[in-house]
Each structure stands twice: as structure tokens, then as C-alpha cells.
Amino acid sequence: xxxxxxxxxxxxxxxxxxxxxxxxxxxxxxxxxxxxxxxxxxxxxxxxxxxxxxxxxxxxxxxxxxxxxxxxxxxxxxxxxxxxxxxx
Numbered sequence: 001x002x003x004x005x006x007x008x009x010x011x012x013x014x015x016x017x018x019x020x021x022x023x024x025x026x027x028x029x030x031x032x033x034x035x036x037x038x039x040x041x042x043x044x045x046x047x048x049x050x051x052x053x054x055x056x057x058x059x060x061x062x063x064x065x066x067x068x069x070x071x072x073x074x075x076x077x078x079x080x081x082x083x084x085x086x087x088x
Contacts, residue, residue: 002031002043003069012051013069020045035060 001013008024011017023029032044038057043050062085066078 010045012053017051019043019051033062035062 002010002019003013004010004023008022008027009018010020010023010029012019020029030044030046032047034042034044035055037055037060039055040052041055042052064080064083066076068076
């Protein structure tokens with residue numbers, strides 16, 4: 001799960017690792033993920049590889065949405081476009 005702080009830091013909710021910066025209000029950010037189950041999960045921000053971690057085996061599903069963490073406050077407006085999923 002990917003989150004953003006008010007200052008524009010994109011981070012992994014699980015573990016807190018910084019993925020990228022610059023995601024401020026009004027900025028378009030392209031996020032691509034490649035998940036090779038049992039191998040690794042890669043996150044690309046605006047076309048550049050930013051985060052990689054080992055992926056366990058098992059079953060997974062993909063989804064997207066806008067959620068507020070416990071530390072968040074106020075409303076959020078998110079615009080999704082060009083959503084596509086590919087399977088090998």
C-alpha cells in the first residue's frame with residue numbers, strides 16, 4: 001500500500017520506506033507496479049524504479065483506492081485515470 005504525506009512524500013504504509021517525493025496537491029503521479037509472486041514486487045514512480053522488496057509465494061490481488069490512515073486528517077480528492085491490469 002502506498003501513502004502520501006502532506007509534504008509530498010510517497011511511502012510504503014507497511015514499513016514506512018520512502019518511495020518518492022514531490023506528490024503535492026495538483027501534481028500528477030504515475031504509479032506502476034510489477035509483482036512477480038514468490039520473487040519480488042517493484043514500484044515505479046513516473047517511469048523510474050523507486051522501491052523493490054521480496055515477495056512471498058501465495059495468492060494476491062490488486063486494487064486501488066483512496067484511504068486515510070489513522071494519522072491523516074481532512075478530505076482527500078484523488079483522480080484515477082488510465083487504470084490497466086495485465087496478467088502473464
